[in-house]
Amino acid sequence: xxxGSIAAATALVLAQAPAVREDANIHGRPGWTIENGRIRVALxxxxxxxAEVRLVSSNPKLSINPMFVPDGNGYxxxxxxxPHYGPASAEERAQGLAGHGEAGAVDWQQTRPPQSDxxxxxxxxxxxxxxxxxxxxxAVTLKAxxxxxxxxxxxxxxxxxxxxxxxxxxxxxxxxxxxxxxxxLDMSGTRGMTDPIRTAAGKWAAAHLFQWPDAPPLNDGVALxxxxxxxxxxxxVYNPVLTDRSKPQSWFTIYxxxxxxxxxxxxxxxxxxxxxxxxxxxxxxxxxxxxxxxEFGTSPFDEGLRKSxxxxxMLGVPTYRFIAARQRLSTTFTIFLxxxxxxFSGVRDARVENGRILVENRNP
Numbered sequence: 573x574x575x576g577s578i579a580a581a582t583a584l585v586l587a588q589a590p591a592v593r594e595d596a597n598i599h600g601r602p603g604w605t606i607e608n609g610r611i612r613v614a615l616x617x618x619x620x621x622x623a624e625v626r627l628v629s630s631n632p633k634l635s636i637n638p639m640f641v642p643d644g645n646g647y648x649x650x651x652x653x654x655p656h657y658g659p660a661s662a663e664e665r666a667q668g669l670a671g672h673g674e675a676g677a678v679d680w681q682q683t684r685p686p687q688s689d690x691x692x693x694x695x696x697x698x699x700x701x702x703x704x705x706x707x708x709x710x711a712v713t714l715k716a717x718x719x720x721x722x723x724x725x726x727x728x729x730x731x732x733x734x735x736x737x738x739x740x741x742x743x744x745x746x747x748x749x750x751x752x753x754x755x756x757l758d759m760s761g762t763r764g765m766t767d768p769i770r771t772a773a774g775k776w777a778a779a780h781l782f783q784w785p786d787a788p789p790l791n792d793g794v795a796l797x798x799x800x801x802x803x804x805x806x807x808x809v810y811n812p813v814l815t816d817r818s819k820p821q822s823w824f825t826i827y828x829x830x831x832x833x834x835x836x837x838x839x840x841x842x843x844x845x846x847x848x849x850x851x852x853x854x855x856x857x858x859x860x861x862x863x864x865x866x867e868f869g870t871s872p873f874d875e876g877l878r879k880s881x882x883x884x885x886m887l888g889v890p891t892y893r894f895i896a897a898r899q900r901l902s903t904t905f906t907i908f909l910x911x912x913x914x915x916f917s918g919v920r921d922a923r924v925e926n927g928r929i930l931v932e933n934r935n936p
Contacts, residue, residue, distance in 0.1 A: 590693035590714040592686055598623050599641050599648065604682070606695055606721075608714045611909060613721050615712065620680040620699060622650035622743075625835070627719060627909050633831050634911060640746030640863045650743040650907075651676045653867070654727060655704050657738040658874035667703060672742065672874075674701040675708050683709055691716050698726075705730040720908035720929060728900040736881050736892045740869030741844070741905060743837060747859035749828050755801040755864060758919040758934070759784065759824035759847050763887055764813035765872070772851075773807030784813045799918070801864060803851035812848045812872030814887050815841050822847065823922040824866050825931070827912060834912045836922050837868070838929065839905040844868040845889050868905075 588609030595605040595614065603616040603623065614624035622639070629635040639649030653672040660669040670677055684696040698709030707728040714721055727739065749755070761784030768779040776787035776796055787796040796802070803809045815822035824847055825836040847868045854861040870893050871880045880892045895901055908929050921932040 589690050589716055590688065592693060592695050601648070604695065604697070606693065606712065606714050608693075608716055608718070610717055611714065611719045611721065613712065613714065615680075615695075615697060616648060617679055617681070619647060619651055619676040619678070620697065620708070620710070621648045621676070622723075622907075623648045625649075625721065625907050625909065627833065627911075631832070634833055636749055636831060636833060638745050638749035638826075638833065638835050640744040640750075640865075643860055647672075647676060647742070647744070650741065652708070652725070653738065653740040653742050653869070653874075654708060655701070655706055655737040655739070656877035657740040657867075657869065657871045657880070658876040661876055661878055669703055673738075674704045674706070675699065719910065720906055722904065722906045724902060724904045726900055726902045727895070729895045729898060732897050734894055734896050736877060737895055738869065738871045738877055738880055738892055739903070740846075740848075740867050740871055740874075741839075742865055742867045743907075744863050744865040745826060745835070746864075747862040749831065749833075750801065750862055750864045751828055751830070751859075752801050752803070752853060752862075754829045755826065756799050756829065756918055757824065757826050757849060757864070757866065758799060759813065759866075760816045760819065760822045760841075760921075761785070761813035761847055762816050764811055765886060767810040767812075767873075770808040770810035770850075772802040772804055772809050775802055775807075782811075798849065801851055801853075803853040803862075803864075805853055805856050809849065809851035810874075812846055812886075814872075814889060815845055815847055815868075817841055817845065817889075821923060822868070824868070825919040825922060826864070826866065827916065827918075829916075832911050832913070834910045834916070834919070834931070836908045836910070836919070836929075836931065837866070837905055838908070838922060838924060839868060840903060843903040844870070844905075846870070846872040848872065848874075850874075 590608035654675040680699040687694045692715040694713040711724040780788035782788045822841045850865040918934040
């Protein structure tokens with residue numbers, strides 16, 4: 573059964589020409605806000621993070637911002653991990669680098685004038701990475717009346733030699749959209765490998781192969797679905813999963829059973845062969861810090877570039893990429909939002925057909 577398409581869902585919405593404005597107070601931080609009357613997207617200057625992706629609606633449960641917003645400093649929502657994913661090495665830290673790469677630790681600037689017409693708007697922003705000798709840039713496109721945003725992303729090697737890199741998109745969702753027992757993930761996943769440590773304090777076998785979404789059972793053989801949120805205080809979750817490489821596009825969707833909102837991502841399978849589900853619940857008494865990060869990209873483990881290169885591959889798929897001297901590479905991803913009915917049971921497939929995003933639901 574096809575749940576619907578983004579184009580069909582917005583056909584009756586009076587189209588508003590997309591517009592961009594500078595915003596000095598996106599959860600206390602400066603950046604830019606893009607809106608088309610159907611969807612609002614907020615981009616931070618610091619780190620380039622996508623801090624908000626929300627439907628424009630009078631229903632607060634439908635217009636909720638599903639992205640993670642920290643208390644105080646730290647990354648917000650969707651960050652890009654480049655040119656490494658995970659911790660910096662001791663030598664890198666001595667040179668001023670931190671975890672998840674330089675791209676998320678510098679200020680981004682508008683790089684070109686926006687391109688706009690009554691049918692859509694594209695906003696360009698990016699950053700120089702002086703310590704690692706890269707540039708990064710994004711083109712963020714909203715079309716009139718559509719509840720989706722397309723992001724094209726370029727990375728450019730400024731060095732005169734080839735070198736390895738990692739690029740992982742760290743899309744992080746937070747409370748109250750992420751709530752233990754109510755939050756559900758679906759994806760175009762196949763095989764995976766559980767983390768050696770982060771198994772929700774031993775709910776399933778560590779460092780074991782599995783087939784998404786079934787956790788590898790412990791000795792008692794209790795089956796668990798990894799679609800659900802399992803993290804507990806003192807027990808994070810981290811599960812890397814290989815995408816379905818037989819299809820050109822991969823996807824994931826996430827929703828909360830108490831909210832009528834589905835959030836989805838679509839991206840090229842070849843560019844982003846890994847999808848990682850990371851979960852964190854610092855305290856059972858407070859929602860602060862509760863997060864579920866769906867991290868898709870070139871590496872299955874957040875272990876830093878050196879270890880990623882030393883690992884070489886997992887399940888026959890490389891765990892890092894090379895970029896040539898002075899080369900400029902590009903990739904894309906699309907974020908979409910859709911209203912879902914009560915009793916929604918999840919997503920079997922998401923894809924683009926004839927320019928429309930189609931979502932196929934699971935059997936109840």
